Amino acid sequence: MMLERTLVLIKPDGVQRGLSGRVIQRFEDVGLKIVGMKMKWIDASFSKTHYAALVSKPFYPGLEKMITEGPVIAMVLEGLHAVELVRKMVGATEPKSAAPGTIRGDFAHHSYAATDKEGRSIKNIIHASGTLEESKVEVALWFGPSELFTYKTVHEMHVF
Ligand code: UDP
Numbered sequence: 016m017m018l019e020r021t022l023v024l025i026k027p028d029g030v031q032r033g034l035s036g037r038v039i040q041r042f043e044d045v046g047l048k049i050v051g052m053k054m055k056w057i058d059a060s061f062s063k064t065h066y067a068a069l070v071s072k073p074f075y076p077g078l079e080k081m082i083t084e085g086p087v088i089a090m091v092l093e094g095l096h097a098v099e100l101v102r103k104m105v106g107a108t109e110p111k112s113a114a115p116g117t118i119r120g121d122f123a124h125h126s127y128a129a130t131d132k133e134g135r136s137i138k139n140i141i142h143a144s145g146t147l148e149e150s151k152v153e154v155a156l157w158f159g160p161s162e163l164f165t166y167k168t169v170h171e172m173h174v175f
């Protein structure tokens with residue numbers, strides 16, 4: 016089976032807008048299993064580790080400011096092709112370009128044009144690991160082994 020685990024963060028804008036429940040609902044609706052979940056308020060140092068690949072980008076200072084401005088809800092979702100499936104549900108990075116039906120397309124419309132000139136980060140509600148390799152690094156960064164759980168869902172009988 017192509018069982019994968021992926022890291023999802025409801026970013027501070029998503030938490031502060033009260034969208035957490037509706038976002039989590041979408042993942043439960045497709046049958047993804049929540050195997051870990053917590054709220055965490057990260058600092059600049061943790062942001063630099065999480066976004067290590069982006070630290071040298073011009074938009075990084077705005078990204079760090081945004082991701083540390085409030086707590087995030089972090090979760091690990093498990094399912095078939097979970098990394099690709101979750102990225103499909105999350106949609107394109109820029110909410111203006113994200114397709115309707117995706118989380119970023121349905122709950123935001125922020126654009127690069129509106130943020131770049133102000134050095135702000137784009138507000139797109141959610142983070143999800145981009146690749147299987149990224150997911151392994153990110154899950155290990157955010158969750159210890161004792162914070163991840165193994166249990167059975169009905170989807171394992173009726174969907175898989
Ligand atoms: N970001 C931004 N401006 C950019 C590119 C990225 O503000 O030009 C922010 C945005 O919040 C994005 C995050 O940096 O979600 C991480 O960027 P990445 O390219 O990894 O996009 P993602 O994987 O989140 O779609």
Ligand code: MG
Pocket residue numbers: 143144145
């Ligand atoms: Mg990314």
